[in-house]
Amino acid sequence: MKDPNENFAENIRQTLNQSLDDLDQNTLSQLNQMKYRALDQTRKPSRRIVWGAVPATVVALLLVFMLNVQQSKTQQTMPTDISLLSLLTEADTLDFYAEDIEFYQWLSEVLNDEADPGNQRGHLSAPLESDLVFSRGNGRENGSEYRTARISWNIRG
Amino acid sequence: MENFFKSIERQAFRLALFACHNEDDALDLVQESMCKFVDKYSNKPDSEWKALFYKILQNKIRDFYRREAIRCRWRVWLGKNSEDTVSEPLEQLADLQGRTPEQETETKYKFRQLQHELLQLSLKQQQVFLLRAWEGLSVKETAQAMNCSEGTVKTHFYRATEQLKKKLGEQWL
Known part of the structure; x- marks a missing residue:
């Protein structure tokens, strides 16, 4: 004779499994779409890299631009500074x-x-x-x- | 990975539906879990996938309840009429087949009965019971998925089983 607890668990499992077959077509197709949407993430890794690279590139360009501006400013002020320095030293x-x-x-x-x-x-x-x-x-x-x-x-x- | 999702998607949806009582929310939870699973754990060994996937799903369910609690607080604070929302979880469940109870087979009747009793359990007891009895996760895996101790899993599972036995009656034993 089967253990009542085992029998109970088996009954529950069977009922729940049968309920899965009763899911409507709309839900099943939505689940299917979700599955492929999730799997697409792994198939398109390059896109994520590109999206990650965009802000990094913008930040890098800004830094280069700011450095250039600073450099040109120092170049403009340098001749007078150097002449004064040479005169004094x-x-x-x-x-x-x-x-x-x-x-x-x-x-x-x-x-x-x-x-x-x-x-x-x-x-x-x-x-x-x-x-x-x-x-x-x-x-x-x-x-x-x-x-x-x-x-x-x-x-x- | 595709086969894994194929084997698990319907159970995951049913589990989420038991937890959140709304089909659209359940679908959202499953999708978010799938995306996160692919993103974070696709390189893990296949044997760990099931436990890890259900861990993500349980976290998503917890987040869903937190969001719902905040929404409820806002609704109360803004003085919205609580009659607009349906408080009974069973009433929120969609009739997936669109049939009357008379047309349902015995299996469907049994499922509704079980569904009703599962919804009477606390969320933790319900989820622990489903993960252990239906998904076949071990105590350790269930504890990992539910983010609690193994002792808590055992207690929740025992209490849930006892309550279901008591409510469902002799014909289920």
Whole structure:
């Protein structure tokens, strides 16, 4: 004799299985469509990749565009920055300006002497001697000291 | 995969219909479950497919009930007339064949009787009973699908069986 519990479970299973045959055609066709729609997902993986790639591409293009804009801005501002920097950092250029100042000081004193007719010899000899010193290659480092001495000599007459 | 869906689609629909009492909702739940299953678990071994599919379906049923609860709250809050909605789950079930009870065969009568009693069970008891007794899932697989412990599955199954035996009567034993 069968176990009543087993019999009960079998009865239930049979009734439920038979109920599946009573499903109407509309429901069955809808279930069929759903099945193929779900399976289509695996058959078309490339489309998902494409849809995923679209926002990524847009973001990448935006980043490139923003970087380009920033770069062009820095390029526009760079020349003035570099010229200022070179002016401040280069020691030679500053020396050159210091020499020029001394030269102009000396020139103004010579011109003053020219205005004074009694001091003709001194003002002519000083620039010549200083030119000789530079042409001999006595060193630019000593040049400014030498010129200062010459200027004071001119002033004293 | 196609054969697996073919073997399971009608049961899944029936199970969802027992849970949500509406054919369209049941079809939606089955479709969402199929799509998610293909998307997430198609690379898993075939032997695990059944349990995994029913796990997804049970999650979808739970989500459906959550959504329904929120909708109900909104309806109450907005003061909509509750008479518009049918509260009796049996009344929401469509007559799939469109026949009168007199025309139904004994099998169909038995099914309606069983359906009626299954709908009287709590959702968890009903789903555990169907997964264990009809789909033939093990206690472990049912626990995995229902997202509960094996002890809970055993308790729900025992209570559901006892209640159905009591309600359906001697002729089912």
